Amino acid sequence: MHRFDTPQAALKQVFGYDNFRGQQEAAVETVVAGGDALVLMPTGGGKSLCYQIPALLRDGVAIVVSPLIALMQDQVDALEEVGVRAAYLNSTQAPEESARVRAALRRGEMDLLYVAPERLLMPAMLDFLDSLEIALFAIDEAHCVSIWGHDFRPEYGALSVLRERWPEVPRMALTATADPKTREEIVEKLLLNPKEFVASFDRPNIFYRVVDKRNVREQLLSFIRLEHPGECGIVYCIARQRCEEIAEYLSANGVRALFYHAGLSAQERAKRLALFQQEDDIVVVATIAFGMGIDKPNVRFVAHVDMPKSIEGYFQETGRAGRDGLPADAWMAYGLNDVVNQRYFIEQSDADEIHKQLSTQKLDAMLGFAEAPDCRRVRLLAYFGEASKPCGHCDNCVNPPELWDATLPAKKLVSCIYRAQQMSGVSFGAQHIIDILQGKTNERIKARGHDKLSTFGIGSDLADTQWRAVLRQLIARHVIWVDALHRNTLRLGASANALLRGELEVHVRKSLVLKKGGKHGAKASNPAVLELSSAERRIFESLRRWRLDTAKRLGKPPYLIFPDRTLAAIAQIKPMVLEELDCISGVGRKKLERYGEEIIEIIREEC
Template identity: 60%
Template sequence: MPKKFPSALDALQHVWGYPAFRSLQAQAIDHVVAGRDALVLMPTGGGKSLCFQIPALLREGVGIVVSPLIALMQDQVAALRELGLRAAFLNSTLDATEARAVQRAARQGELDLLYMAPERLLSESGQALLDDLRIALFAIDEAHCVSQWGHDFRPEYGQLSLLRERWPEVPRVALTATADEPTRHEIVQRLLHDGAEFVSSFDRPNIRYRVVEKRDGRAQLLQFIRSEHPHDCGVVYALSRNTVEEVAEMLAGHGLRALPYHAGLPAAIRTAHLRRFLDEDGIVMVATIAFGMGIDKPDVRFVAHLDMPKSIEGYFQETGRAGRDGLPATAWMAYGLADVVQQRRLIDLSDADDAYKRLSTAKLDAMLALAEAADCRRVRLLGYFGEASAPCGNCDNCLNPPQLIDATEAAQKLLSTIYRCRQASGTSFAASHLIDVLRGKRTEKTERHGHHALSTFGIGADLSETDWRLLLRQLVAQRLVEVDAAHFNVLHLTDASRAVLKGAQRIHLKHREPGAERRRRSTNGSTTSTGTRPTMQAMSSADAELFAHLRTWRAATAKEHGVPAFVVFPDATLQAIALARPDSLDALRGISGVGDKKRDTYGAALLEVIAQASEMG
């Protein structure tokens, strides 16, 4: 593979097999090729990697890529080698002999791209190696990790300012999928020198966002996967390690190929589970956020949250691991009052300073607003990142618009009951008891405290316990009621509740009629603020059968080459092949995602699979 290409577009077409650049890729690439610093912010699956991989081919020397995850390095290097590029990594998985071989290849100019963990780069030996090289550029992936105010701060990233100081003439490109305005500013300030910002749309139109009221989260999760993604690859996020293991066992017990992943598992088990997730089809990984950045698998069809993330940045980053191939995917979350209480308690109990706690609280409040939204979730999500948009037609609120009802009177009844129970007994009470009072339920506790004699006893009998808990959750989310998690989850009024009690503030709640959950709208024809939603194209039975044969061939080929299946070809490319049925190498070269090296390596075998399927058909 030659080091030079006439142009960035020539490299894109011949190496990657794509006909044209997307979004701001061409501008960012030209900027870096010219030797200038850049911040590239594109959503997961938006093509960030090309913004440093192609400049590394067009500039003299080797491109040094700082990546925080071993698994991500290995998969990206494997994918680049499949494309015919000279790529390698230096990390702890290599023994001394292998590491010396990589360093020798780098010194002899035999590499296009070298991936390094930040710890390896910052070491004395790492810096000595870089001093010996002609460096084309530095690419800092997952650059949001540099921000102390961000959702995934990593201290070693703060030391990467060394790159600017020690090799000032080498251009640096910082890349991330998630960064609000303060985080972007910090990335530029710490890592770059007057770096231009290339900020693409944050929209992922192929992802359908859904939030359900949490009743029995695990049963709801099982129903969601069984009904919508029974054979698909997915990720389920949970907050605690125990929950991860219990949910993985539950899903496996119902016939799903589910595996647990969290930091408390032995490293060998984590590695084995990760490899199965990356290499096999249909694996459901149940994980804490330890299963985080760098999940490069393109055919993840759903990401589910059993517990609410602590920020929109975290939610966007995690849901962004679905549908990297541009085909339809689902971001599903079960959300309840306990999520609000738990997240606020974690902030209160943290050792962080007051400024950080205030920031964390503001981020949580934004996440709560997204979860409670009655309007388009995508508009809310993009608006958080400063991007204006129109209703998407592809989130739960757009597909099944909730009715808004005036719940001010009910809210006043609930707030009054909290106040009167405390006034009568000199102590506060948790939700269950207060709902019993509202609904006029005589219990040993209501009798003992004399709450059956209160004026609010029974005034809420017209609403169910579920209705009252829904109202309470939204009052807590709006900071009209406070849950004291340190004292048995008793409820307190806040100063803001006075405006509701006096009628100066109205409360509107979402209301869905029982059974109103409509059948999911067909993905064909759905539109978003950025155009037509990408879909899995309709295939005839013959084309679908060929697609299945191609996937079987891919699985065997990937195993033979020792790489994940998607590294050979992603589903989107196999689908295009199944629909086009190319009958020659030249025709195969016209398929998006089939570059020169892959055509030469796999072309004959692909044509044989197509021919055999045609004969059988």
């Protein structure tokens, strides 16, 4: 492929877009001119173009550092589809393939090379790179360098060698999730002298929603059936067994679901990932590792049946929905056990105290988001240092929750924990304390003499769900803490006295259920075709059938051929000659050469 004179020429001719988005162009120009850049853009915000375009303008090969070995093939396939010469070097390759790639690199026949940080740092690899002309270094998922990031990887810290060994080569660090502390550490650890390009973290097409967890399997099934039947989605779980159970439940109830986790063989994981990429109605139930680096544009929802451990993790995972810019849902079920489990994981970890404190801070922010009665989006963006106004496009904006004053019940709960512990000399779990408050005379309460406590029965006016909502608030605010090392018993925290002295107020949201037909972002049909006429829909469906057949023939995911949005635009414009097709966003030069005549023939037949 020849080099291009301007970023705009590369953008149009290779990728088929007329205009850059946001700060893409400024970031590209910085690196083309030889400067460093720190690029923060949300998932689906177009980070990859920020280094792919400079790779086509600067002499030499761009080295892309990525931790996602399993997904390098997909990234290379996407670039090859638009005519960019790309390859990867990693441990999954046969020696012959690795030798072929190295030979092509020596001949100057590659534009981009993807490599994991572990391999990059091998002395032999560093020596090999010394023999090449390097256009730039792009460090993807750069938050991995920071202990403040949600996915700290020690090997990232050694990437300072890039500045020391190749001081004249520009470097670009990219991430979708970095709060101000993480950004500072990225710059410091990677020895960057960058211009910073911080795009808005907002994903306006995503509708954020949190529901009280009851029977989460039934809640999830209802959500999928009512709002996303036959659509592609990802469901995140905290444990492998839970993935399997929920996938089995969904499958038994008519949802085409697969589970995915590290317990599967590499071959089986690859098979399931390929199915997810190639089909439009697959729901994958997975642990959090699934989805990183996957550029599938038409994921219509991401659901969490267990609360993530941090805002960064939640934001990154939900960002895998709606990458095509069309309406999508971020749905999360949240309950008391989520709080208990996450606290337990922190206490049980082998991390040092600094990391445990950091994990607790991140969990507190996540709890604040889950418990929030105000705009979800304002909370999310504020975490990343971005000011915003209520969005009108989340559950709390569409159906503002009523709050009830739970200060007195909170005091009763604290008092009950204290008195039960004083009487028995040991602590008790949440259900036992709630049973005392509600005045239940079960065998355990009688055996302990807790029916004689002054707090026995003083909370009979509240249901279990209400008491658990109060308890969640108190744990989130450090009035109560869960002793993970002693059977998740409840103990009084640092703020308990402040509550009893009247220095704290506690307000709890009343549970709301978003009814079918309520206002929100996603629709129960392909949003790409909602604005099409009946004639245009017929063309669109013909193009989709052609795309599926073509993808199967080439062994590639359909969205690498064209995304739904581009097919919808073709159906609306109805190009009859190649020049008209060339004007449509997403149709680059290589795709025009490769598929143009077939598309024109379909349009002519349908019209």
